[in-house]
Amino acid sequence: MNGTVLRALFIDAYQQVLDNWVFRILVALVFGTVAFSFAVGASPDSISILWLRYPYAELGFEANMLPGEARRELLQGLQSLFIDNVVGTFGLLGCLAATSFFVPQMLERGAADTLFSKPVSRTALLTARYAAGLLFVGILAVALVGGLFLGLKLRWGLEGTDLLWSAPVLVYRYAIVYSATVLIGVLTRSSVAALLGSFLFLGFNGCVHGAWEFREFTVNARSQMEASARAAETRAEERRTKKNEQTTADAAAEPEAEAVVVAPQPEPDPVEDAQAPAEAVDTEPESPPDEGLSFMRGLWKAVTVAHFVLPKPGEAPRIVELLTDGDPDVADARKRAEFDAKNAERVAKGFRPRSPPNPPPGDFRLRWGGPWPRNAYVSIATSLGFALAVFLAAAWRLSRIRF
Amino acid sequence: MKQTPAVSVQDLVVRYGKGKTAVRALDGVSLTIEPGRVFGLLGPNGAGKTTLVKVLLGLVGGYEGRAELLGEPVGRALPRRRVGYLPEAHRLPGYLTAWQVLELFGMLCGRERAWLRQRIPGWLERVGMREAAHRKVKQYSKGMQQRLGLAQALVHEPEVVFLDEPTDGVDPIGRAAVREVIAELKRKGTTVFLNSHLLMEVEQMCDHVVILNRGRILREGSLEEMTRGAGAVRIDLGRDTADLAGKLAKCGQVTDSGPRHVDLIADEQGLGAAIDKLRAEGLAIRAITPRKLTLEQVFIDLVGAQAGSAPR
Numbered sequence: 200m201n202g203t204v205l206r207a208l209f210i211d212a213y214q215q216v217l218d219n220w221v222f223r224i225l226v227a228l229v230f231g232t233v234a235f236s237f238a239v240g241a242s243p244d245s246i247s248i249l250w251l252r253y254p255y256a257e258l259g260f261e262a263n264m265l266p267g268e269a270r271r272e273l274l275q276g277l278q279s280l281f282i283d284n285v286v287g288t289f290g291l292l293g294c295l296a297a298t299s300f301f302v303p304q305m306l307e308r309g310a311a312d313t314l315f316s317k318p319v320s321r322t323a324l325l326t327a328r329y330a331a332g333l334l335f336v337g338i339l340a341v342a343l344v345g346g347l348f349l350g351l352k353l354r355w356g357l358e359g360t361d362l363l364w365s366a367p368v369l370v371y372r373y374a375i376v377y378s379a380t381v382l383i384g385v386l387t388r389s390s391v392a393a394l395l396g397s398f399l400f401l402g403f404n405g406c407v408h409g410a411w412e413f414r415e416f417t418v419n420a421r422s423q424m425e426a427s428a429r430a431a432e433t434r435a436e437e438r439r440t441k442k443n444e445q446t447t448a449d450a451a452a453e454p455e456a457e458a459v460v461v462a463p464q465p466e467p468d469p470v471e472d473a474q475a476p477a478e479a480v481d482t483e484p485e486s487p488p489d490e491g492l493s494f495m496r497g498l499w500k501a502v503t504v505a506h507f508v509l510p511k512p513g514e515a516p517r518i519v520e521l522l523t524d525g526d527p528d529v530a531d532a533r534k535r536a537e538f539d540a541k542n543a544e545r546v547a548k549g550f551r552p553r554s555p556p557n558p559p560p561g562d563f564r565l566r567w568g569g570p571w572p573r574n575a576y577v578s579i580a581t582s583l584g585f586a587l588a589v590f591l592a593a594a595w596r597l598s599r600i601r602f
Numbered sequence: 603m604k605q606t607p608a609v610s611v612q613d614l615v616v617r618y619g620k621g622k623t624a625v626r627a628l629d630g631v632s633l634t635i636e637p638g639r640v641f642g643l644l645g646p647n648g649a650g651k652t653t654l655v656k657v658l659l660g661l662v663g664g665y666e667g668r669a670e671l672l673g674e675p676v677g678r679a680l681p682r683r684r685v686g687y688l689p690e691a692h693r694l695p696g697y698l699t700a701w702q703v704l705e706l707f708g709m710l711c712g713r714e715r716a717w718l719r720q721r722i723p724g725w726l727e728r729v730g731m732r733e734a735a736h737r738k739v740k741q742y743s744k745g746m747q748q749r750l751g752l753a754q755a756l757v758h759e760p761e762v763v764f765l766d767e768p769t770d771g772v773d774p775i776g777r778a779a780v781r782e783v784i785a786e787l788k789r790k791g792t793t794v795f796l797n798s799h800l801l802m803e804v805e806q807m808c809d810h811v812v813i814l815n816r817g818r819i820l821r822e823g824s825l826e827e828m829t830r831g832a833g834a835v836r837i838d839l840g841r842d843t844a845d846l847a848g849k850l851a852k853c854g855q856v857t858d859s860g861p862r863h864v865d866l867i868a869d870e871q872g873l874g875a876a877i878d879k880l881r882a883e884g885l886a887i888r889a890i891t892p893r894k895l896t897l898e899q900v901f902i903d904l905v906g907a908q909a910g911s912a913p914r
């Protein structure tokens with residue numbers, strides 16, 4: 200393939216994207232959002248709407264209502280909530296809807312004959328359509344994120360370079376799902392099926408990851424509770440041995456108080472839930488409940504395997520956090536240091552210090568260097584691997600279609 | 603030196619479907635087309651004409667036998683730079699204008715944009731699409747799409763052109779334009795492969811013809827050979843005679859008759875019998891002239907003679 204052919208494929212992709220009315224709506228939404236960030240600005244001492252400036256003092260607020268720090272927090276909130284989650288979810292759905300017909304339309308009877316008789320390989324044509332989808336989303340993501348970045352820089356005076364990470368991650372998130380749309384499109388050669396199939400796939404994908412997350416969470420929470428229960432027991436034991444010589448009444452009261460903490464046993468996971476009543480009723484070894492148990496075990500195994508095989512668009516916001524905040528431990532330490540500094544300030548001013556925020560329950564957050572179920576590289580590699588495998592399957596199927 | 607044939611197929615078999623519903627769209631076709639010819643591919647609906655073209659363009663794989671295009675196995679993409687194709691019932695990308703379509707497909711065939719820009723106006727003119735050149739294809743009528751499809755097949759100046767029913771849906775003026783375009787291709791030495799049901803047109807344009815039925819070649823040859831019409835004669839009589847066709851029905855195939863003439867296709871024996879019969883009735887024969895058949899007559903004769911020629 201030479202440059203002219205590549206250029207032709209690019210022009211074709213570009214024209215197809217421009218002709219798309221959903222694209223135009225999305226562009227209008229992006230433009231509106233960006234325009235808003237330009238229209239409204241907030242500096243440390245005043246808020247400005249278009250060219251009008253309203254100092255906070257005049258509006259009846261504290262003169263220094265939004266110090267740099269608060270504005271930075273606002274910015275972070277905007278990024279993680281609005282861009283990574285809202286746009287990452289609903290924008291993704293919109294983009295999938297708008298691009299799901301790219302491949303099936305190319306394969307429709309009549310349209311395919313002309314295109315596939317050209318001296319370009321089928322795989323190249325399919326890749327061009329996939330790239331058209333990425334282009335579609337890329338333009339929107341860059342416009343949105345880049346526009347907000349500029350707006351915040353010019354109107355808020357904030358250097359939101361971290362914000363820029365969101366754009367490639369949005370494209371990544373789309374890319375790992377769109378390959379499935381491409382495959383469905385090649386298999387069905389129908390725009391409607393590609394659209395519905397993509398949404399179904401997205402839903403199924405979400406359920407699998409959700410189930411896995413839930414299990415991770417319960418297992419995690421349980422082991423944590425068990426650990427804290429064990430710790431409490433050891434402490435109680437220590438105290439008991441220490442206080443053994445002291446009055447019995449004193450010694451008894453404390454461990455009992457601790458025991459209350461231990462008492463609510465962690466939720467047993469569903470596997471054992473299914474087992475427990477069965478064992479009570481039936482004690483024969485080859486009983487149906489065992490089948491139920493092995494079914495549940497099998498199900499969880501399947502969910503775990505599926506979780507690793509399927510793309511993980513839902514982990515995209517966490518990846519942005521890793522890219523901007525660094526590993527959770529580093530981020531936690533930094534936040535703690537900031538908190539402590541603020542507390543010290545409060546104490547210096549004569550206020551009571553605030554109690555530190557609770558650490559997140561169970562540390563199963565994604566990390567660059569985390570154990571493999573929680574490793575960001577694994578998440579990205581398996582997602583991209585899925586996309587590649589599915590795309591290759593689509594290319595293989597396409598190579599065998601008789602037009 | 604022998605030239606590389608434009609198209610060469612040997613014992614080509616293409617099956618669709620499996621088991622009871624399997625169809626042999628092509629059933630052992632062997633064919634060689636020398637470059638520079640205008641080649642007509644005829645046959646009833648479902649004969650396998652489109653299938654043959656699609657195999658040659660790499661659109662239909664999984665065939666048996668050998669198929670080469672410009673001396674290279676079909677299915678290789680690169681040789682198709684020298685090939686143009688107008689598919690039957692095709693659709694062009696609706697989001698492009700005529701100009702953009704020609705530019706895109708020309709570029710996909712490896713032609714530079716600047717090279718194309720010089721030639722696109724000429725092609726738009728030839729197919730009568732100049733005025734609509736900057737409107738989107740999705741707004742075109744069927745005939746307009748067909749005209750643009752023809753230009754698209756030719757804009758990169760290919761050596762071999764496959765036209766699958768190029769005049770389908772085109773108005774009479776457009777048809778004349780299509781004929782003019784094909785005549786021009788012929789003058790330039792382009793090989794043209796034409797599928798059409800309009801035998802008058804094929805007769806006007808083609809110099810070589812293949813008739814296909816049920817995936818097999820019934821007859822192949824130059825137009826001359828095909829229509830020379832072995833045994834086709836016209837018998838002119840001196841005076842009006844009733845029921846000439848009925849009188850001679852047993853001697854051969856009567857293709858036309860009037861009060862003073864009858865067109866007959868018959869071998870020598872049949873012709874002798876016809877003359878005897880007319881003489882016996884005391885009818886004066888003014889002239890017996892050998893006659894050229896129309897392609898349509900040849901076609902109906904050949905295909906109609908095959909049992910069950912309804913499309914499968």
Ligand SMILES: Nc1ncnc2c1ncn2[C@@H]1O[C@H](COP(=O)(O)OP(=O)(O)OP(=O)(O)O)[C@@H](O)[C@H]1O
Nearest residue numbers: 618625627645646647648649650651652653654914
């Ligand atoms: N995609 C397909 N799937 C199954 N059978 C097919 C397919 N395409 C063609 N056929 C069958 O192959 C045979 C030849 O079809 P083809 O389109 O080549 O005919 P044709 O000569 O071009 O007819 P027409 O004059 O109607 O265009 C027909 O019996 C048809 O039913």
Ligand SMILES: [Mg+2]
Nearest residue numbers: 651652653690
């Ligand atoms: Mg056909």
